[in-house]
Amino acid sequence: MSREMSPVFEGGQRALLAVVGGYWLTAAVVALSARALASALERSEAVALAAMLGPIVYVVALLWAFAEPRLQRCWWVLGGGPLLAYGVVEILSLMAQGQVGS
Amino acid sequence: MKGDFRQSMAWLHTWTGLVLGVVLFAVFWTGTLVVFEHEIDRWMMPDTRGVNPAGIGHLDGAMPVINELAGESPSWFLRMPTEREPAALLSYQGSDGKRRQRHLDLAGGRVLPDQGTKAATDFLFPLHYKLNLDWLNLGVWLVGLVGMAAVVMAVSGIVIHRGLFKELFTFRAHKRLPRASLDLHTVASVIGLPFHILMPLSGVIVMAFIFFPQAVDLVYADADNPSAEFREEARGGLAREPAGEPGGLGSVDAMLARARTLWGGTGPAYLSLRHPGDANAYLKMFRAYPDQVALGRGRLFFDASSGELLERFSAGPVMTVQRFLVGMHLIRFDHWPLRWLYFIGGAMGCVMVGTGFIYWLASRRKRHRQQGVPGMRLVEGLAVGAVTGIIVATLVFFVVNRLLPLETSLAGQSRAELEVWSFFLAWIAAFAHAWLRPDHAWREQCWAIAGLAVGAVALNAATTGDHLIRTIAEGYWPVAGMDLMLLATAGIAARTATVLGRRSTTSVASAGEAEVVAG
Numbered sequence: 001m002s003r004e005m006s007p008v009f010e011g012g013q014r015a016l017l018a019v020v021g022g023y024w025l026t027a028a029v030v031a032l033s034a035r036a037l038a039s040a041l042e043r044s045e046a047v048a049l050a051a052m053l054g055p056i057v058y059v060v061a062l063l064w065a066f067a068e069p070r071l072q073r074c075w076w077v078l079g080g081g082p083l084l085a086y087g088v089v090e091i092l093s094l095m096a097q098g099q100v101g102s
Numbered sequence: 103m104k105g106d107f108r109q110s111m112a113w114l115h116t117w118t119g120l121v122l123g124v125v126l127f128a129v130f131w132t133g134t135l136v137v138f139e140h141e142i143d144r145w146m147m148p149d150t151r152g153v154n155p156a157g158i159g160h161l162d163g164a165m166p167v168i169n170e171l172a173g174e175s176p177s178w179f180l181r182m183p184t185e186r187e188p189a190a191l192l193s194y195q196g197s198d199g200k201r202r203q204r205h206l207d208l209a210g211g212r213v214l215p216d217q218g219t220k221a222a223t224d225f226l227f228p229l230h231y232k233l234n235l236d237w238l239n240l241g242v243w244l245v246g247l248v249g250m251a252a253v254v255m256a257v258s259g260i261v262i263h264r265g266l267f268k269e270l271f272t273f274r275a276h277k278r279l280p281r282a283s284l285d286l287h288t289v290a291s292v293i294g295l296p297f298h299i300l301m302p303l304s305g306v307i308v309m310a311f312i313f314f315p316q317a318v319d320l321v322y323a324d325a326d327n328p329s330a331e332f333r334e335e336a337r338g339g340l341a342r343e344p345a346g347e348p349g350g351l352g353s354v355d356a357m358l359a360r361a362r363t364l365w366g367g368t369g370p371a372y373l374s375l376r377h378p379g380d381a382n383a384y385l386k387m388f389r390a391y392p393d394q395v396a397l398g399r400g401r402l403f404f405d406a407s408s409g410e411l412l413e414r415f416s417a418g419p420v421m422t423v424q425r426f427l428v429g430m431h432l433i434r435f436d437h438w439p440l441r442w443l444y445f446i447g448g449a450m451g452c453v454m455v456g457t458g459f460i461y462w463l464a465s466r467r468k469r470h471r472q473q474g475v476p477g478m479r480l481v482e483g484l485a486v487g488a489v490t491g492i493i494v495a496t497l498v499f500f501v502v503n504r505l506l507p508l509e510t511s512l513a514g515q516s517r518a519e520l521e522v523w524s525f526f527l528a529w530i531a532a533f534a535h536a537w538l539r540p541d542h543a544w545r546e547q548c549w550a551i552a553g554l555a556v557g558a559v560a561l562n563a564a565t566t567g568d569h570l571i572r573t574i575a576e577g578y579w580p581v582a583g584m585d586l587m588l589l590a591t592a593g594i595a596a597r598t599a600t601v602l603g604r605r606s607t608t609s610v611a612s613a614g615e616a617e618v619v620a621g
Binding site: 007011015019026027028030031032033034035038041042043044045046047048049050051052054055056058059062063066067089092093096097098 | 107110111113114117247249250251253254257258303306307310311313314316317318319320321322323324332335336418419420421423424427
């Protein structure tokens, strides 16, 4: 599939996946990491640590979106990944607000 | 992407530079300038020159002046004077509900004339982190993306380079433009590499909680106001509602003295009084950081009438790391050698981005012209506007600051707003000029830079009398330094224009020397 696509069209898809998909995936990962760390650290400290690591995760996602040879894989990870990760964030959030039983 | 890691990184490096290069240069340029924002402020606001920076011990005497300006405001915010910022700055809400700011001479107990300018701290600095774009916070997010792109550029640049050690010592200025500009690009990038990576990263971390609010919302999901509660736990906060009954203000100087003792001799950078005139009024004090990198190890809250210490906040270890990274970016400490190193790093960053553009143009021009690839002229125009264009706009901003009388206004725009208009109109004109005269744009804009810079120095001498001979003789370095920097810029621009003119009348591709952009 990648071989017939014009480089600009493929590059455009990767850019979209990297910038938008990469951000949402990073944000969800940061949120989930903060939640996990909050059991070991004070809440504000956990959020701070996760948020500081976020930019590094995002840079890795940005680079990977262009380094990964298979475009389809990019779609799965940076397109589907955020949806999955955000689903988990939403469920945990609703649980914390006491609206969904564990 | 093309099956080869190095090739995909080269493609990424090139395209990111083309798409984001204009904003990238703008962020580097404004960042480099605001290393010396206070000095630029002195130049642009002559009435704040030579003010006695004594603040501590003079607050009680200045209270009547402050109350006269801000007595009706729900709160006021005072920036304390320092050596580099000798006038205090009072921010408050005017009777019309709009935010106002006035400079005060605390030791003299008087209000300074309204300078009618945003100068560096209120225009160039916000331009750096939000591009003057407030709508939907778009500016902050775009600069954040550009910051991440800068790190991506650094990593991809490292992947595609050939030999780090050899590159440090290679600059073949006599060679043809593609070779010479690539050498300069590589040298500027490699020498400043730690800076070019740490500055964008730390810059994004300054805004980390704006970019990742989801973490706050999830961890504080059971709170009424997650972000407010996070802020209180992370940075300290006291929210005391007004009592509705009148109350007085005790001795602020006494509270300041108490703060200094608690902070080991350092005074506050900012004071803020909430609910003035109310029984529940409280005074917030934020520590100054002349002696350390981390910003935010001390916040004090005093009861306004009794002077009693209500709360003292100290950040946890992880937040302290974040505050250290913030401090590393905002450089509020007193350390001239380090400050100059930051300036040199920023200037190298500007050279890096500028030569990146020039290299792309020089290496593609012949081939693309032959093949008739569209967009070449677009990129050439973008490059000129991005590099010489923003420099021209900045100098126009300085010149207009000296030309407009105080209290000017036009079509409902205040003097400060008119200065900002002049910046953006000049920038747009530079882009238009670049697209209309592609073969001459670089050279002509270099001459414009030289002329405007010399003009700015002359106007400073004419309008304030603080000409270079006097400021150097008296050792008044903020203004002397600014004038000298302007003259240096003029010199470099004139030399570049001469070389470009000598080589040929055509554009950058035929010229033999890359344009060197220094602050």
